Amino acid sequence: MFNRAAGTDIVLVPYAGNAGVVNALLRGDVEMAIDSIPTSGPLIREGTVRAIAVAGTHRSPSLPQVPTVAESGLPGYEAIFWNGLFAPAGTPPEIVNRLSAEVDKALRQPSLNDHMRAAGAEPAGGPPEVLARRLASDVETWGRVIREARIRNE
Secondary structure, three states: OHHHHHOOOOOOOOOOOHHHHHHHHHHOOOOOOOOOHHHHHHHHHOOOOOOOOEOOOOOOOOOOOOOEOOOOOOOOOOOOOOOOOOOOOOOOHHHHHHHHHHHHHHHOOHHHHHHHHHOOOOOOOOOHHHHHHHHHHHHHHHHHHHHHHOOOOO
16 A cells, blocks of 8 residues: 555565564664554654654654654555454344443543553544444455555465
């Protein structure tokens, strides 16, 4: 997605997780990495790595000095990491709604909310339909990227 938007040909080096890519960056095995703020934020704040841009639609509250990719010259670019809570298919709607309400309640607790924000996460919450729309949007976006780039599962 970034290569297409920027007109670059950066080689993708797949890693099993954030720790592997961060370690490769610190060792100098790779020249750049796309990573999450909760993982790389502490390294950015201590000056071990330099943040070039955040891939969300707005600047991160935990790194307000770092511009977005869109601000840096690629309008409309968004590629964010997010987490969601899922239940098995067929879970009764009243259970799903109750779980969602309890998660929202927890996310409004100052201690959890402050802890998440300090780590670089942006708690969102909301009704199940919000997560469903986010998931559908990402499936469409990344499905298009996969098809256009002819990415195959090998």
